Amino acid sequence: MEEIRLMKGNEVIAEAAVRCGCDGYFGYPITPQSEILETLTMMRPWETTGMVVVQAESEVAAINMAYGGASCGKRVMVSSSSPGISLMCEGLSYLAGAELPCLVVNVSRGGPGLGTIQPSQADYFQAVKGGGHGDYHLIVLAPGSVQEMYDFVSWGFDLAFRYRNPVMILSDGVIGQMMEKVVLSAPKPRWSDEQIAEMWGSWAVTGKPASRTRNIVTSVELDPLRQERFNHKLTDKYRTICEREARCEMVGCDDADYVIVAYGSSARISQKVVELAAEDGLKVGLLRPITLYPFPEREIERLSHRVKGFLSVEMSMGQMIEDVKLASRCRVPVYHFGRTGGVIHTPTEVYEALKSNFLQK
Amino acid sequence: MAAREVARTPENKVYSKPRLLTDAVMHFCPGCSHGTIHKLIAEVIDEMGMEHEAIGISPVGCGVLAYDYIDIDWVEAAHGRAAAVGTAIKRLNPSKLVFTYQGDGDLAAIGTGETIHACNRGENITIIYINNAIYGMTGGQMAPTTLLGQRTATTPQGRDAAQHGYPFKVGDMLAQLDGVCYVTRQSVHTPASVRRAKKALRKAFENSMQQKGLSFVEFVSTCSSGWKMTPVEANRWLAEHMLPVYPLGDIKG
Numbered sequence: 345m346e347e348i349r350l351m352k353g354n355e356v357i358a359e360a361a362v363r364c365g366c367d368g369y370f371g372y373p374i375t376p377q378s379e380i381l382e383t384l385t386m387m388r389p390w391e392t393t394g395m396v397v398v399q400a401e402s403e404v405a406a407i408n409m410a411y412g413g414a415s416c417g418k419r420v421m422v423s424s425s426s427p428g429i430s431l432m433c434e435g436l437s438y439l440a441g442a443e444l445p446c447l448v449v450n451v452s453r454g455g456p457g458l459g460t461i462q463p464s465q466a467d468y469f470q471a472v473k474g475g476g477h478g479d480y481h482l483i484v485l486a487p488g489s490v491q492e493m494y495d496f497v498s499w500g501f502d503l504a505f506r507y508r509n510p511v512m513i514l515s516d517g518v519i520g521q522m523m524e525k526v527v528l529s530a531p532k533p534r535w536s537d538e539q540i541a542e543m544w545g546s547w548a549v550t551g552k553p554a555s556r557t558r559n560i561v562t563s564v565e566l567d568p569l570r571q572e573r574f575n576h577k578l579t580d581k582y583r584t585i586c587e588r589e590a591r592c593e594m595v596g597c598d599d600a601d602y603v604i605v606a607y608g609s610s611a612r613i614s615q616k617v618v619e620l621a622a623e624d625g626l627k628v629g630l631l632r633p634i635t636l637y638p639f640p641e642r643e644i645e646r647l648s649h650r651v652k653g654f655l656s657v658e659m660s661m662g663q664m665i666e667d668v669k670l671a672s673r674c675r676v677p678v679y680h681f682g683r684t685g686g687v688i689h690t691p692t693e694v695y696e697a698l699k700s701n702f703l704q705k
Numbered sequence: 706m707a708a709r710e711v712a713r714t715p716e717n718k719v720y721s722k723p724r725l726l727t728d729a730v731m732h733f734c735p736g737c738s739h740g741t742i743h744k745l746i747a748e749v750i751d752e753m754g755m756e757h758e759a760i761g762i763s764p765v766g767c768g769v770l771a772y773d774y775i776d777i778d779w780v781e782a783a784h785g786r787a788a789a790v791g792t793a794i795k796r797l798n799p800s801k802l803v804f805t806y807q808g809d810g811d812l813a814a815i816g817t818g819e820t821i822h823a824c825n826r827g828e829n830i831t832i833i834y835i836n837n838a839i840y841g842m843t844g845g846q847m848a849p850t851t852l853l854g855q856r857t858a859t860t861p862q863g864r865d866a867a868q869h870g871y872p873f874k875v876g877d878m879l880a881q882l883d884g885v886c887y888v889t890r891q892s893v894h895t896p897a898s899v900r901r902a903k904k905a906l907r908k909a910f911e912n913s914m915q916q917k918g919l920s921f922v923e924f925v926s927t928c929s930s931g932w933k934m935t936p937v938e939a940n941r942w943l944a945e946h947m948l949p950v951y952p953l954g955d956i957k958g
């Protein structure tokens with residue numbers, strides 16, 4: 345039942361949602377991710393799996409629709425690009441505050457403001473540090489290929505339900521728009537109402553059966569001491585997530601003098617830099633965070649005892665670099681390189697930056 | 706003592722608290738309409754036998770804690786977004802009775818967009834709209850529904866059309882939309898109006914279960930604290946000043 349196809353990153357998100365038994369998708373058009381909604385409306389999953397697809401009147405409405413669906417224990421997904429994600433931030437805070445599972449896809453573009461429609465990684469802070477208000481975190485996954493766009497949908501839903509927390513796939517216009525070979529797994533059915541009652545009956549709002557007391561999905565608390573206690577509980581959950589779920593890929597880091605830290609499309613570009621450096625006899629490794637929250641701190645900390653420096657390569661003015669500095673305890677120099685505003689760096693540019701930072705200083 | 710015991714025999718019982726109203730002490734101020742409207746919702750859901758099918762969506766505003774008072778499943782929505790939340794709940798659970806409960810700040814100011822579009826899509830939900838011409842929860846500021854000349858915390862000299870526009874007649878506007886099957890304006894300031902309002906609520910819930918489209922039930926309501934009046938004065942003020950601007954009765958369907 346596996347299938348191999350040549351597909352765009354955005355199309356694959358739609359395909360993955362249907363194949364992993366997603367119940368509802370809510371979206372609003374914005375470049376460079378509109379193909380997600382378009383692909384779903386081409387696929388017409390409401391006629392096959394029964395999945396609901398709604399074009400909302402705004403991203404604000406879309407995330408609140410997701411909040412409604414998630415309240416019922418359903419697997420729900422939204423997608424957007426940077427300006428739309430900004431509009432969703434209040435809703436993300438509510439989802440985290442009400443401890444609801446939800447998958448959010450950001451195919452990000454250049455900002456600030458309306459910015460550009462070209463790829464960017466300048467939404468790192470927003471995704472990883474909050475965006476919305478209050479003491480909460482999203483779990484943030486950073487796919488580096490079209491295959492990972494596919495795989496992370498199912499993984500994202502698993503994490504969202506395991507921890508009852510919104511999960512974001514932070515992608516960018518490169519991965520969303522590029523075509524690659526992708527292996528599609530066999531479709532999984534949607535959960536039945538009975539399965540939802542069985543698995544999530546302790547919190548999901550399904551219409552109160554005679555067998556239980558009423559369920560209430562809410563994030564409001566009138567007593568600050570109770571809110572504080574709840575925030576401690578949330579933080580304990582985030583601590584568990586940090587201990588268990590951080591993932592990264594390391595290429596040539598074992599004997600590297602310098603390590604590039606880069607995620608998503610910047611990691612793809614940086615792979616070439618590692619090759620260029622090897623040709624010149626330089627030992628450069630690549631550490632690719634696969635989860636941005638939790639951040640792969642342990643691996644960076646370990647490397648920081650040994651390497652001569654880190655280069656954080658991101659399509660932004662330098663955001664993830666702060667986490668690299670924290671994780672490495674600033675034991676060695678940490679530099680940033682990145683084009684921004686929708687400009688994609690070339691491997692040569694990155695390599696030149698690496699050499700000028702580490703070899704000519 | 707003896708007389709009280711006689712009054713408590715089952716044959717003499719003429720009224721009891723609706724079964725679906727919990728014993729929680731309501732936080733509403735004396736003279737506020739919210740409590741009466743809660744009671745009607747609890748009664749109608751029980752009488753329709755929908756206790757196990759009903760999902761309510763409470764707002765940000767004085768109605769936020771509705772889930773403490775009515776014994777059904779509830780979702781508390783972000784300020785103004787109840788209609789979007791309800792859209793997904795009903796689409797994903799078509800056999801359920803889904804309704805929102807929203808104030809006039811929640812629905813007619815910050816949530817205007819979600820409200821209009823849920824109505825325009827003809828979602829099979831009921832919107833219960835509490836129009837008390839003021840922001841109750843935040844301490845009595847102007848709402849879109851505040852009457853011209855009405856004094857509030859943010860219109861201390863009275864609402865002035867030149868600066869603040871006009872009382873927003875949301876129901877009349879929504880009645881224009883094809884997705885809306887029923888729009889009615891009710892109140893609970895007299896026993897007769899309570900009885901009529903209950904019938905309207907039941908009709909709306911039945912529409913939702915029969916997938917007829919969106920039903921909108923407005924309650925012209927009091928906010929004695931926000932209006933700085935006694936409960937009796939508030940009921941009188943509602944009849945004298947609000948009803949001429951927001952006349953009661955069915956607007957559509």
Ligand SMILES: Cc1ncc(C[n+]2csc(CCOP(=O)(O)OP(=O)(O)O)c2C)c(N)n1
Nearest residue numbers: 765766767784808809810811839840841842
């Ligand atoms: C995004 C956001 N903005 C503002 C508020 C503050 N706020 C809470 S309730 C409310 C207005 C409530 O008025 P209304 O909807 O008329 O309901 P009432 O309290 O009168 O029943 C406001 C502005 C909020 N909670 N969230």
